[in-house]
Amino acid sequence: MELVIYLTVAGLFFLGAYGLMTQHNLIKLIICLNIMEAALLLFLVKLSYRIGGTFPIIRSGVELYTDPVSQALSLTAIVIGASTTALLLALSVLVYREYGTLDVRQLRRLRG
Template structure:
């Protein structure tokens, strides 16, 4: 039990992941979907940072008397991932704006109806 609780970071990761995915699935609002996606990505950031941690280690900066350091690489990688995430969010939001201009709504159901009508029209 304690072992499972000891991995609480992972539980948080999984919780965030599920929340993100659930948001994407449950909502028809495009902006909320983007937010869900962001949460989903954030869970991964946490996952990486967590796995880089070493018990009793310090930040990977040379300090006298410290033998163990956390693995710096995951954190570094996550910097890239954050950039990617931001870019993605930017593109997604830009698209949402364009969709709003084109369809007059950002609700997926309504957009779908409009597209359906367009398809029938040819």
């Protein structure tokens, strides 16, 4: 079961990377970035998971908790990903205004 999750993580990550290299629409590229990030979030959540564990708030009578640290990490990672996504979306609006297209292949004024 663990192996399946790890393979899913790697698969999702490289799916995102593959999409980054093959898709041409800026919005699709942003979605691909989010897929890459989601893969890592899955990985972080997997790290926190304990079989039979409950949510990490200390109560009487409960012995096994899931790991709070990596859940916190995934929360932070979500925040960072969200802000990057927001920035990217803003950039793509501005890029559309300047270049009149959302095709990444047209963004080639800087080269060589």
